[in-house]
Amino acid sequence: MKKYYTVRSSVYCWSKSFMLLIVLLLISNVNFAQSSIPFELTPQGHILLKAKVNGVEGSFIFDTGAGLTLITKAFSDKIGKVHKQDGSYTGFRATGEKLNADLYDVQSLLIGSFAEHNPVVTIFDVNLGPIDGLISLLSFKEQPLTIDYVNKKIIFETEKSMAGIRKSGHQVGLQLEDARDKALTIFAYFIVNDKLTLQFSIDSGAGNNVYRLNSQFISALAIDTVNAKKIVIPSEFNPALKSVIYQANVKSIQAKATSAIQCTNVQASFIDGLIYDGIVSLNWIGKQVTFDLKRKEMIVR
Structure with missing residues (x-):
């Protein structure tokens, strides 16, 4: 009787360990599955x-x-x-x-x-x-992700996939405006016309090829407002509030962190009262753009 009990206990312990191993493997697969x-x-x-x-x-x-x-x-x-x-x-x-x-x-x-x-x-x-x-x-x-413009998908990354992305991409430091855990905006530094280093909001919601700068930089960038196109746009939320915008050419915008991210001879909008140095859209930055907010970085491929 004692011998039978010992064998059964061993089988039970082995089965319990085996099941635990299966659970751990399943968890591991979930953590490393993109x-x-x-x-x-x-x-x-x-x-x-x-x-x-x-x-x-x-x-x-x-x-x-x-x-x-x-x-x-x-x-x-x-x-x-x-x-x-x-x-x-x-x-x-x-x-x-x-x-x-x-x-x-x-x-x-x-x-x-x-x-x-x-x-x-x-x-x-x-x-x-x-x-x-x-x-x-x-x-x-807490969740890194990639916006893949080539394959038109958002990829939820893992620790394993992020390691490979960091090796193959250009890394850009991000600054986060985390407003009391209620709102979150991201920024990075860009060099405009090889002259001014400005902090731009990165805004995928802006659309294609959007470059907006605070009108206070018009003089420093030698923008000709006399010949620039001037438009007035009312707010979608309050039509009584209107933004004055001057549209003019900008010779270059380049990420401070790497010359691999840049555009030249683009039409930019200079906006009165902009609360940031500037805003840029995401599409021109890279074909695959990864955000790891926990590490405050953007990786571009």
Whole structure:
């Protein structure tokens, strides 16, 4: 009897260890398995993807300049189970326009295999046509990702894949404006006309080939405002507020960290009242752009 008990105990312990090993292998595979989600690139250069909020699918623009994730009032009416926070968030658009945003807790945000539980969003009663909102970088403070313009997909990276990306790409340090864990914007330093080193917001939501600079640099860059095209654009949120913009040629914009990232002879917009040195779109920076916000870096291939 004693011998039988000993053998059975050994088999039980071996089985338990085997099952534990299988679980660990499964966890390991999950941690090192890349996943991705396709996106559509609109004619304007916006990254349009499918995502689910509270299990309801919608069409969203992936916007690195959005600050916080936004859903439209029409879409919020579909998803239910939205809890309004007592507090709110006051921010500023790049043009200096003040925006007061109510904050809401939702149950989940799903983008492909990526899942965030209990994210915070804002809801605006705006008509974005077929677009249900904007997805910001706030959800990805711990999750590295790659925007692949070649294959039109967003790749959720792993520690293993990031090691290879760092070896093959050009690394650019990022500065993060993390506003009380409620909004997140990213910046990097660029050299304009081989003369000024300016900190630009990197904004995938700006569209294709967008270069915006604060009008205070017009004199230093010797911009001819007399012959420059001048336009006035009203705000989408408050038409009474208008931005004055001068459009002129800029000889070069180059990432301070590497000469591999640069553009020449581009049409730039000089904007009165811009709260940043400048804003640039993402598409011209690289065909594959990886963001690792935890390490405050952008890697371009």
